[in-house]
Amino acid sequence: xxxxxxxxxxxxxxxxxxxxxxxxxxxxxxxxxxxxxxxxxxxxxxxxxxxxxxxxxxxxxxxxxxxxxxxxxxxxxxxxxxxxxxxxxxxxxxxxxxxxxxxxxxxxxxxxxxxxxxxxxxxxxxxxxxxxxxxxxxxxxxxxxxxxxxxxxxxxxxxxxxxxxxxxxxxxxxxxxxxxxxxxxxxxxxxxxxxxxxxxxxxxxxxxxxxxxxxxxxxxx
Amino acid sequence: xxxxxxxxxxxxxxxxxxxxxxxxxxxxxxxxxxxxxxxxxxxxxxxxxxxxxxxxxxxxxxxxxxxxxxxxxxxxxxxxxxxxxxxxxxxxxxxxxxxxxxxxxxxxxxxxxxxxxxxxxxxxxxxxxxxxxxxxxxxxxxxxxxxxxxxxxxxxxxxxxxxxxxxxxxxxxxxxxxxxxxxxxxxxxxxxxxxxxxxxxxxxxxxxxxxxxxxxxxxxx
Numbered sequence: 001x002x003x004x005x006x007x008x009x010x011x012x013x014x015x016x017x018x019x020x021x022x023x024x025x026x027x028x029x030x031x032x033x034x035x036x037x038x039x040x041x042x043x044x045x046x047x048x049x050x051x052x053x054x055x056x057x058x059x060x061x062x063x064x065x066x067x068x069x070x071x072x073x074x075x076x077x078x079x080x081x082x083x084x085x086x087x088x089x090x091x092x093x094x095x096x097x098x099x100x101x102x103x104x105x106x107x108x109x110x111x112x113x114x115x116x117x118x119x120x121x122x123x124x125x126x127x128x129x130x131x132x133x134x135x136x137x138x139x140x141x142x143x144x145x146x147x148x149x150x151x152x153x154x155x156x157x158x159x160x161x162x163x164x165x166x167x168x169x170x171x172x173x174x175x176x177x178x179x180x181x182x183x184x185x186x187x188x189x190x191x192x193x194x195x196x197x198x199x200x201x202x203x204x205x206x207x208x209x210x211x212x213x214x215x216x217x218x219x220x221x
Numbered sequence: 222x223x224x225x226x227x228x229x230x231x232x233x234x235x236x237x238x239x240x241x242x243x244x245x246x247x248x249x250x251x252x253x254x255x256x257x258x259x260x261x262x263x264x265x266x267x268x269x270x271x272x273x274x275x276x277x278x279x280x281x282x283x284x285x286x287x288x289x290x291x292x293x294x295x296x297x298x299x300x301x302x303x304x305x306x307x308x309x310x311x312x313x314x315x316x317x318x319x320x321x322x323x324x325x326x327x328x329x330x331x332x333x334x335x336x337x338x339x340x341x342x343x344x345x346x347x348x349x350x351x352x353x354x355x356x357x358x359x360x361x362x363x364x365x366x367x368x369x370x371x372x373x374x375x376x377x378x379x380x381x382x383x384x385x386x387x388x389x390x391x392x393x394x395x396x397x398x399x400x401x402x403x404x405x406x407x408x409x410x411x412x413x414x415x416x417x418x419x420x421x422x423x424x425x426x427x428x429x430x431x432x433x434x435x436x437x438x439x440x441x442x
Contacts, residue, residue: 007228039261040344040373041365068345070372091375093314093345121372123261124289124314124343143364143390144262151291152261152342154312169364169393 015129019097022104022132026115032218033115035133037155039148040121042141043165045073046198048116052080054208055114059215064103064117066095073118083107094125097132114215123148127155134218135160142166142173146180153187160214161192163207168197236350240318243325243353247336253439254336256354258376260369261342263362264386266294267419269337273301275429276335280436285324285338287316294339304328315346318353335436344369348376355439356381363387363394367401374408381435382413384428389418 026033036044052061062083065074074086085103087095095117107115117133119126127136138159140148143166149156156162162184170177184191192210196203247254257265273282283304286295295307306324308316316338328336338354340347348357359380361369364387370377377383383405391398405412413431417424 004228004232007225011225039342039365040369041260041362068373068375072368072372091345091349093343120345121260122314122343122345124312124341125346128312141262141364143362143387144260147293148261151293152289154289166364169390172390172393 012128015096015098018101019130019132022097022101023134025104026109026132026134029109030219031109031112031115032215033117033131033133035117035119035126035131035136036139037119037123037126037136037159038121038139039123039141039144042121042139042144043198044118044121044139045076047139047163047165047196048077048118049080050198050204051116051208051211052077052082054204056080059212060111060113062107062112062115064095064100064115066099066118066120068092068120083112089120093120093122094129095119095131096129100131123152123155127158135214138162139165142169142175145173146176147183149180149183149187156184156191157188159188159191161194161210163194163196163203165196165198167195167202168199233349236317236319239322240351240353243318243322244355246325247330247353247355250330251440252330252333252336253436254338254352254354256338256340256347256352256357257360258340258344258347258357258380259342259360260344260362260365263342263360263365264419265339265342265360266297268360268384268386268417269298269339270301271419271425272337272429272432273298273303275425277301280433281332281334283328283333283336285316285321285336287320287339287341289313289341304333310341314341314343315350316340316352317350321352344373344376348379356435359383360386363390363396366394367397368404370401370408371404377405377412378409380409380412382415382431384415384417384424386417386419388416388423389420 038044065086068089071086074084077084085106087099136159138155194203194207259265284298286307289310292307295305298305306327308320357380359376415424415428
């Protein structure tokens with residue numbers, strides 16, 4: 001192995017060990033954690049806004065916001081009066097399990113059912129770092145084109161579900177739903193696909209119902 | 222410094238040294254190189270298609286295509302009968318100057334005026350690696366939202382120009398042109414901003430005229 005590959009393996013091994021600790025820690029406390037990954041601007045924060053509104057008073061949500069710089073996304077979520085920790089990676093291209101472990105200290109986990117982690121906007125690097133999440137959620141916008149799963153398979157092969165967002169833009173793009181579905185089926189046949197639009201509300205009920213089912217199965221496990 | 226930071230500094234130093242060599246090599250041969258960086262799906266390949274069509278018979282173009290996997294983008298450009306080298310990073314999140322140096326061997330540079338490098342779709346990591354390019358070109362789609370320069374300033378602070386693409390989608394998004402322009406002005410006051418749409422053709426003439434001017438000034442330098 002070259003020096004560079006050895007170092008990378010070492011970083012990934014250390015991340016994986018800590019991710020295992022985080023997962024065990026959250027499992028014990030019956031807190032489900034969802035690691036949301038997408039390109040910049042696919043709509044992660046807006047999806048979180050709609051989800052927080054729908055689940056207010058029903059599910060106790062906390063959010064960990066990862067950003068390269070600024071806390072703009074965290075600011076957008078403040079209106080829901082939920083616990084939020086903002087992690088500024090200072091140029092870093094992904095979150096890791098060590099930063100998640102430190103963020104968790106700031107929550108009262110006895111009063112939390114579900115933690116959403118909004119990862120840094122990046123389809124590549126965040127897929128390589130297990131955060132100790134219960135599952136990964138991929139978000140992709142129709143404006144990005146239907147070839148994203150084929151071109152960036154690592155995330156899509158690992159995610160439990162993918163949200164195809166901004167379906168209100170479908171009439172104005174050359175996005176082919178059949179090509180997208182075919183690529184997804186070959187990369188990850190078990191993945192659940194949702195089509196959503198924060199503007200028309202399409203698909204949000206299906207997403208929320210599925211999320212509720214994951215929460216119930218997680219709590220019962 | 223920690224071990225991780227030392228290693229990263231070493232990688233960046235080695236990249237920078239090789240980038241200097243690449244730049245001197247291309248300058249001597251009067252070949253301009255443009256490093257195109259964007260999120261996945263902002264429209265880099267379509268912009269290259271329109272640019273190759275417009276400049277056919279006028280400017281001798283070659284392309285280096287960077288992709289995490291697949292050669293789909295390189296396949297899309299084959300119809301223009303231009304020299305293309307596809308670099309598959311096998312999961313890597315950016316191109317580096319060493320891979321560019323190796324790719325250049327495959328071109329007959331006496332018959333090339335302009336090399337476009339289509340970097341891996343990623344707003345973060347490619348900004349940290351100088352490839353020896355003449356300048357960086359940022360591409361961002363209106364569907365990504367107007368907050369991308371503020372949230373990912375590194376690329377936008379370095380680029381000579383930014384193409385705001387998919388302006389045909391503006392009526393269907395909440396993109397604020399004034400907020401985008403204000404953020405850009407504070408991050409990089411000297412950057413040139415183009416608004417383009419591959420569908421309506423908006424802004425392509427302005428982009429091509431500006432590109433021609435960069436080429437003339439580069440050749441005369």
